[in-house]
Amino acid sequence: xxxxxxxxxxxxxxxxxxxxxxxxxxxxxxxxxxxxxxxxxxxxxxxxxxxxxxxxxxxxxxxxxxxxxxxx
Amino acid sequence: xxxxxxxxxxxxxxxxxxxxxxxxxxxxxxxxxxxxxxxxxxxxxxxxxxxxxxxxxxxxxxxxxxxxxxxxxxxxxxxxxxxxxxxxxxxxxxxxxxxxxxxxxxxxxxxxxxxxxxxxxxxxxxxxxxxxxxxxxxxxxxxxxxxxxxxxxxxxxxxxxxxxxxxxxxxxxxxxxxxxxxxxxxxxxxxxxxxxxxxxxxxxxxxxxxxxxxxxxxxxxxxxxxxxxxxxxxxxxxxxxxxxxxxxxxxxxxxxxxxxxxxxxxxxxxxxxxxxxxxxxxxxxxxxxxxxxxxxxxxxxxxxxxxxxxxxxxxxxxxxxxxxxxxxxxxxxxxxxxxxxxxxx
Numbered sequence: 258x259x260x261x262x263x264x265x266x267x268x269x270x271x272x273x274x275x276x277x278x279x280x281x282x283x284x285x286x287x288x289x290x291x292x293x294x295x296x297x298x299x300x301x302x303x304x305x306x307x308x309x310x311x312x313x314x315x316x317x318x319x320x321x322x323x324x325x326x327x328x329x
Numbered sequence: 330x331x332x333x334x335x336x337x338x339x340x341x342x343x344x345x346x347x348x349x350x351x352x353x354x355x356x357x358x359x360x361x362x363x364x365x366x367x368x369x370x371x372x373x374x375x376x377x378x379x380x381x382x383x384x385x386x387x388x389x390x391x392x393x394x395x396x397x398x399x400x401x402x403x404x405x406x407x408x409x410x411x412x413x414x415x416x417x418x419x420x421x422x423x424x425x426x427x428x429x430x431x432x433x434x435x436x437x438x439x440x441x442x443x444x445x446x447x448x449x450x451x452x453x454x455x456x457x458x459x460x461x462x463x464x465x466x467x468x469x470x471x472x473x474x475x476x477x478x479x480x481x482x483x484x485x486x487x488x489x490x491x492x493x494x495x496x497x498x499x500x501x502x503x504x505x506x507x508x509x510x511x512x513x514x515x516x517x518x519x520x521x522x523x524x525x526x527x528x529x530x531x532x533x534x535x536x537x538x539x540x541x542x543x544x545x546x547x548x549x550x551x552x553x554x555x556x557x558x559x560x561x562x563x564x565x566x567x568x569x570x571x572x573x574x575x576x577x578x579x580x581x582x583x584x585x586x587x588x589x590x591x592x593x594x595x596x597x598x599x600x601x602x603x604x605x606x607x608x609x610x611x612x613x614x615x616x617x618x619x620x621x622x623x624x625x626x627x628x629x630x631x632x633x634x635x636x637x638x639x640x641x642x643x644x645x646x647x648x649x650x651x652x653x654x655x656x657x658x659x660x661x662x663x664x665x666x667x668x669x670x671x672x673x674x
Binding site: 259260261288290292293301306308309312 | 576
């Protein structure tokens, strides 16, 4: 139940306090209010809410590692 | 050692002392199964599933209360899908729907706001279960309900916190040497929450992500650090030492520490959260839901949750108890140990 997915914020609706988040092509509206985020940030979404901003540096490192494995 | 190929080789060829590693989190249980991690390990590395599936540790008293509320003529229970088939002491929510229970399934707790605003003459109760990961979402829900003056929503809570139950696991009979610490719990709490247990019991805790690569590196770190009382953060892209302090502040605004009843474990002092008394109008009666009666007396979910037996050692596993006819909560949730084990055999 603690499942959470990483996506990228495409736009923010400040009035509704929601963000449109792209998950590899699927766009989902997620509620803001638990983390300080902006358009373009990679974020962790849990139960329809943005739980945390993802560190770009760490994300790139992990993505590179995953690509390396896929290539093997 | 950073090279994953070397880590995989190390874990396969490991020939040191036996090591028993518990993954506390149900999402890790599922990820380990999905990635075939166990098949990549030496026979001396044993993985044991723990109590970190909130559906699996919710006592029957809570399910019975949800059913009672859902049968009131003007009330609808709103819930995540996982909870629908969890057995209460007599029936599940889904079975109760057959005699008129009003139950609605949603993806996010925040969805209840639109549902409630569309039917202002009806009452709605959210089945708010979960660990530290999900509690901030319920705090945000309460904050929004108050700010937007939504008056027809309440929460029935069964919220649990990890450190207190980890203490019991450290003292229990499962003889655990190391823990895979729950990554998304630590997003909120920070990796620091496991430091006291790590230091007290001289066991390593490694905070882990949920991809196969993350888990392999985590298991390697645990094996290498056996006997060391420390917490290692192997999920730094989202986990910090302090955690999400905005989320923590919101949780502290609306919730207060309490004892909690865990299915299969019993009452654990200080391991729960309740809505603070000043916000009690949003509480649907969460206090005192303690009893836990098995639907099938032979069900061994309690021992599975504590890591004392594997799912296959339960006399019901794969026979009368299967995902189509679960006798205990561990077979219901896709993150439950028994369900996961059944689906990969």
